[in-house]
Amino acid sequence: MVVETRYVTSGEVFVAYQISGQDGPDLLMTPGFVSHLEQSWENPSIARFLSDLGSFSRLIRFDKRGTGLSDRGVGVPHLDERIDDIRAVLDAAGSKRAYLFGVSEGGPMSILFAATYPGRVAGLILFGTYARTVGASVPFDDFAALERTIRSDWGTGKSLPSFSPSAAAIPGAIDRFAKFERSAASPSDVINLMRMNREIDVTAILPSVRVPTLVMHRRDDVRIRAFAGRELGERISGARYTELSGNDHLPWFGDQNRLLEEIRQFMGVSATAIEVDRVLSTVLFTDIVDSTRKASLVGDRQWRSTLEAHHAAVRSELERHRGREVKTTGDGFLALFDGPARAVRCAQGIVSAVRPLDLEVRAGVHTGEVEMMGDDVGGIAVHIAARVAQHANASEVLASSTVKDLVAGAGLKFVDQGRAELKGLAEPMRLFAVV
Known part of the structure; x- marks a missing residue:
């Protein structure tokens, strides 16, 4: 099948995508x-799988930044950037609402997108994936050995049995997989992604x-342990968990028909429109340290001028990092972000931007569900972010453990501050203090 490859820009990066079906x-x-979008169609098993998916859907696929036909040499993409890419591809495809099919490592980014943008997700389909890699991925049990194997064998196709044992016996499969490896990423890129x-x-x-969710996992998956799929099924509210027989990690090898039928039936159920009044967001609280004393020292008029300059600096950083100002809190701000890394960097930017005004701010960042109440927001995540900010020192950005976990790979550094009573x-x- 010949399918046109198109490009969309996500920030400064070109992301390759295809539409078929x-x-x-x-x-x-x-x-x-x-x-690798185009290599996939050269493999009979993958081509059949994609064609069958396209028989009952408008199938949208893309290569993540740094791999395949998308821009390479863009560093190691973190989850913020990855969900930006999903949104950019959906927009380019003219898709207002889509089912997300997250395979293996594509699962966490699909989960994050579904929680952040529930109004754009008709349903979430997860296959052979996990919430956290450590403990779930068999190769990661000995990461040093995994790195050595990648350095010596990537591009030879020797890793195919560790993804799909049943495929290794297919004539020509090892050679095709070797070509795929070489086309999809370099050994260094693979190692950085694995890290x-x-x-x-x-x-x-x-x-x-809070979207309808189907979780599928093969019972003896050689790559990701089945308990990881069961955990997703248990922890996502209302999710349906289906355990399939077999040990192939890749969906297009082994019993394709059962998997495809599960997806078909799931998508055939009319999805109820979701009332988007509770969404996942990253909450940022800032406030000026020792503001009452400073105001009394300089007088009302000078303090009003200083506050105006402070507000302008904060709003400039919010705009630069795509934050949404919810409200000012006298001498501070409450803002929302659709990505935790942007929120942390915005907080750092605010700390630096107000120093020339002879001001110090503290900031707290937390990711969780917020309740949208007109122009205002509420919910436990908002309260947690406020409490986190209260524990911060002057010119310090404090983040919850949830934020730290979600910004893996974003190049941010943290120092553990221990447990705090909130x-x-x-x-x-x-x-965790951001440094």
Whole structure:
């Protein structure tokens, strides 16, 4: 099948995508750790799988930044950037609402997108994936050995049995997989991606997924242990978990028919429109340190002028990092972000931007569900972010453990501050200073 490859820009990066299939519900397939759109059609097993998906959907696929036909040499993409790419591809495809099909490493980014943009997700389909890599991925049990194997064998196809044992006996399969490896990513890219993937942990946001969800996992998956799929099924509210027989990690090998039928039936159920009044967001609180004393020293008029300059600096940083100002809190701000890394960097930018005004601010960042109440927001995530900010020192950005887990690979550095008692929470929360 000849399918046109198109490009869309996500920020400064070009992301390659394809649209195939028939008229039907939109289905966006989020690939595993590496992919190559055009190479996929050269493999008979993959081509059949994609054609069958396209027989009951408008299938949208893309290569993640740094792999395949998308821009290479863009560093190691973190989850913020990855969900930006999903949104950009959906927009370019003219898709207002789509089912997301997250395969292997594509699962966590699909989960995060579904929780953040529930109004754009008709349903979430997860296959052979996990909330956190550590403990779930068999190769990651000995990461040093995995790196050595990648350095010596990537591009030879020797890794195929560790993805799909049944495929290794197919004539020509090893050679095709070798070509795929060489086309999809270089050994260095693969190692860097693996290092980032071992830090991924979206466990904390699983309860925030409120779209219809189907979780499928092969019982003896050689790559990702089945308990990881069961955990997703248990922790995502209302999710349906289906355990399939077999040990192939890749969906297009082994029993394709059962998997395809499960997807078909799931997509055939009319999805109820979701009332988007609770969504996953990253909450940022800032406030000026020692503001009362400073105001009394300089007088009302000078303080009003200083506050105006402070507000302008904060709003400039919010605009630069795509934050949404919810309200000012006298001498501080409450803002929302659709990506935790942007929120942290915005907080750092604010700390730096107000120093020339002889001001110090502290900031708290937390990711969780917020309740949208007209122009205002509420919910436990907002309260947690406020409490985190209260624990910050002057010119310090404090983040919850949830934020730290979600920004793996973003190049941000943290120092563990230990557990803190936050008013209103039954259990202490571990906090991290951004450095």
